[in-house]
Amino acid sequence: MADNPLAEAQRESAGASTFGKYNFQFHWALCEIIRKHEQQKEYAILIEHHEDVVITDALEADKARFEFYQVKNQAATFTADSLTKRNKGTKEALKGSVLGKLLSSCLNNQYEDRITTIGLVSSSGFSLGIDKGLKLDVIKIGDITEDDLATLTQNIHKELGIDVLPEHLQFIVPEIQLRNQEDYVLSKFARLADKLFPGALCNAVAIYRSVIDEMGRIGRLEFDYTDWARLIDKKSLTSTSVHQVVTQHSSHPCVDDIKSDFDDLANDLSWKSKRKRSFKRELSLLALRRAGFMSALDIDITNSFRSSHDKIDEDGFPDDIAYVDALVDQAIRGGLLDKVKDQDTLLMEVIYCLLKAE
Known part of the structure; x- marks a missing residue:
């Protein structure tokens, strides 16, 4: 300390x-x-x-x-x-x-x-x-x-x-x-x-x-x-x-695109409605927050996850489920779990980085 x-x-x-x-x-x-x-x-x-x-x-x-x-x-x-x-x-x-x-x-x-x-x-x-x-x-x-x-x-x-x-x-x-x-x-x-x-x-x-x-x-x-x-x-x-x-307490059209892209990804991942709704709400807040003001911590996290993503070739996987699982595994191997509060947040960062790169 x-x-x-x-x-x-x-x-x-x-x-x-x-x-x-x-x-x-x-x-x-x-x-x-x-x-x-x-x-x-x-x-x-x-x-x-x-x-x-x-x-x-x-x-x-x-x-x-x-x-x-x-x-x-x-x-x-x-x-x-x-x-x-x-x-x-x-x-x-x-x-x-x-x-x-x-x-x-x-x-x-x-x-x-x-x-x-x-x-x-x-x-x-x-x-x-x-x-x-x-x-x-x-x-x-x-x-x-x-x-x-x-x-x-x-x-x-x-x-x-x-x-x-x-x-x-x-x-x-x-x-x-x-x-x-x-x-x-x-x-x-x-x-x-x-x-x-x-x-x-x-x-x-x-x-x-x-x-x-x-x-x-x-x-x-x-x-x-x-x-x-x-x-x-x-x-x-x-x-x-x-x-x-x-x-x-704000809403913005910039979030609509990432929400729409997430809907498509969640369907491909076969997520159930309850998990999808909760995740999309948190993802929307994250996207809006970073659209307006990137703190030093935000910059460090996004750069780290982007670097982790670059180590995985999307073409080497049969579907989105396998690809996202590989991204999560790579992030954990890279020590990125230490940068976030838990594994759910790590998944959020993986998907956020994935959707922002598209």
């Missing part, structure tokens, strides 16, 4: 138990993962784990790089002073500032060098001096005027002892707004399905509800996980799981 690179004690865990207050937070996060999904990027998103939102660009522990975001929903616009203001807590001890809390989650730990973006997202925006008077929705350290940058740096130095603010720190003004967040995300999902499967029919409401419910579930989990695989399984929403939801 791979160690979890994020397995450090979290700054706070109260956010997970009060997750219902942060509706805007995960609607913004949904927009981020939809954007990545449109670009066919692999990702996993964590809610209330070290920060409000953490996004990783890979599902393997050794390859993962992270984006850390704190998402704020408030009426007041952030200034350099309010970003670094420290209120008094119990016994007159100073609390961490908004910016200080974000940076303390990202710096001086084992995953610091693997963070590519540190982002503070504010629904009310920022009142920071910008060089050349530009109006930016993503404000980077190099965009801020000397006076405001000096204020931020000096105050953070007093709080955390940091001399220079990280270059990958960003202040982000989101497109999504409080008053339209549900409808905004719904339209984003509809456009995502159309981009993945041009001409497809999709149930955007069902997609939205499924994904938002799962995000709520992972946001309420307060446990830490030392094993990376368990963290991804228990606490994250991945590109694979999102794509499965989109596929489940």
